[in-house]
Amino acid sequence: MSAWEAIAHEHVVAGDLPRQRRHRFYVGERRLPGQIRVGIWEATAYTERLVNYPKDEFMYVIEGSVTIVEEDGREExxxxxxSFFMPAGFTGLWRQDEAIKKYFMVFDAHDSGD
Structure with a gap:
């Protein structure tokens, strides 16, 4: 796993100095218009407002939990x-009240660091 790093940007709306780390098992060759990445991501508790999520991502929760809150207030x-899927373009909240560890498979047009 990588070293712990801060999750610090304007969309974090709750969490006491949230941190994250990851390990990528696979990073596909850059293709137009996107790239595939597979790995494990881990983070401490925090809440983030997602605006026009930039990638399609399949996730499998290894430890912990997350609540996804859609713009209409529906949450799961x-x-x-x-396991669940986050489509590119999603807008809503990513709320985790505890640490989480997940497998991910991402396809996106821009390398966002996952």
Missing amino acids: TFGQGD
């Missing part, structure tokens, strides 16, 4: 053993 919580 995913915990250990659950």
Whole structure:
């Protein structure tokens, strides 16, 4: 896993100095218009406002949980053993009240650091 680093940007709306780290198992050759990355991501508790999410991402929760809150207020919580998909363009909240560790598979047009 990489070293812990701060999650610090204007869209973090809650969390006491949230931190993250990752390990990429696979980074595909850059293709037009995008790239595939597969790995593990881990983060401490925090809440982030996602605006026009820039990638399609499949996730499988290894530890912890996250609640996804859609713009219309509908929410769904995913915990250990659950998998879910976050489509590019999603706008809403990523709320995790505890640490989380997840597998991810991302396809996006821009390398966002996952």
